[in-house]
Amino acid sequence: METGSKVCDVCGEAQPVYRQVYSGVSFCASCFKESIEKRVRKTISRYNLLREDDRILVAVSGGKDSLTLLKILARIERDYPRASLVAVSIDEGIPGYRDEALRLAADMCRRLGVEHRVYTFEDLFGLGLAEAMNRGVLGRLGLGACTLCGVWRRKAISLAARDLKATVVATAHTLDDIVQTYIMDILRGEFPKAPIGLRREGNGIIPRVAPLRLIPEEEVVLYAYLSRIPFQEIPCPNAQNSQRDLVRTFLAQYESRYPGSLFAALKTIESSIIPREGALTPCQLCGEPSSRTICRACELESQVSSLLGREGGLVRADIGVDDVEGVD
Ligand SMILES: [Zn+2]
Ligand SMILES: [Zn+2]
Numbered sequence: 001m002e003t004g005s006k007v008c009d010v011c012g013e014a015q016p017v018y019r020q021v022y023s024g025v026s027f028c029a030s031c032f033k034e035s036i037e038k039r040v041r042k043t044i045s046r047y048n049l050l051r052e053d054d055r056i057l058v059a060v061s062g063g064k065d066s067l068t069l070l071k072i073l074a075r076i077e078r079d080y081p082r083a084s085l086v087a088v089s090i091d092e093g094i095p096g097y098r099d100e101a102l103r104l105a106a107d108m109c110r111r112l113g114v115e116h117r118v119y120t121f122e123d124l125f126g127l128g129l130a131e132a133m134n135r136g137v138l139g140r141l142g143l144g145a146c147t148l149c150g151v152w153r154r155k156a157i158s159l160a161a162r163d164l165k166a167t168v169v170a171t172a173h174t175l176d177d178i179v180q181t182y183i184m185d186i187l188r189g190e191f192p193k194a195p196i197g198l199r200r201e202g203n204g205i206i207p208r209v210a211p212l213r214l215i216p217e218e219e220v221v222l223y224a225y226l227s228r229i230p231f232q233e234i235p236c237p238n239a240q241n242s243q244r245d246l247v248r249t250f251l252a253q254y255e256s257r258y259p260g261s262l263f264a265a266l267k268t269i270e271s272s273i274i275p276r277e278g279a280l281t282p283c284q285l286c287g288e289p290s291s292r293t294i295c296r297a298c299e300l301e302s303q304v305s306s307l308l309g310r311e312g313g314l315v316r317a318d319i320g321v322d323d324v325e326g327v328d
Helices: 029-046 064-077 098-112 121-125 129-134 137-141 145-163 175-187 217-226 242-257 261-272 296-307
Strands: 018-020 025-027 055-059 084-091 115-120 168-170
Touching: 025 029, 029 064, 029 217, 055 064, 055 145, 064 084, 064 098, 064 217, 084 098, 084 121, 084 145, 098 115, 115 121, 115 145, 121 145, 129 137, 129 145, 137 145, 137 296, 145 168, 145 296, 175 217, 175 242, 175 261, 242 261
Parallel strands: 055 084, 055 168, 084 115
Antiparallel strands: 018 025
């Protein structure tokens, strides 16, 4: 890797492994890892993401971002004896894909001494994703697998959070993920309604926070690599989020040419967001906060049920993007 200095700019001793272009600082491996952990701590305190007595649910898919988040939070949590961590993985029912990720998540939790729970679509919604595809449900609803998966994954995390009495959910969204989502909103003709990954309470919401929101994706990958975190590298076999892929590619190219652009975009967009309070009310079916009377997850559940000839059968077709889990 191309580095500017002969020694690490932080410790002045070790050989640098990474030059952070947007700051001009060259880091050795251990100073780099320390700087990432420090930035996550700063992010948490700057935005008040976590409290000293939180029960924190960490959503762990088994990918590099979520395993990195888990590792860093486990370290931070040691300094807060009244806080506790529980890791939750959602098994969507994609045979052969999720198994490997679940094993990596379980291994990591065991090593860190963090409780690990797995919730399945099958148990929560009556069928897994592969079954929904095989039985032609998605085709008849005109839905991509990622849409159903994203909506249900989000709901599954909320149900798990209630089940485990979590006071906050920590997700592994990185700087890149968040800026991508904002840009996608704008390209869709909507200005982002609320900042992503900042603590919003009220109306029975279990807040979702993103402690990696100021860490570029590239640095999360490097942290995982330098920390020897084994993670699942195979992309989901159903992935087809072409819109996000286009935005991701564009932003990554732009950032490499004009370093610091992602931070600038985040700052500019978030300073212009006016969060609308009280926009969420309890879903009439499940009670989860939603911007609609029936949340998107319940709506899809009843559509799937009625297609399969099971109980329930409410069908409403408008699509709300705010109930979708976005990225993993
Ligand atoms: Zn150093
Ligand atoms: Zn609902």
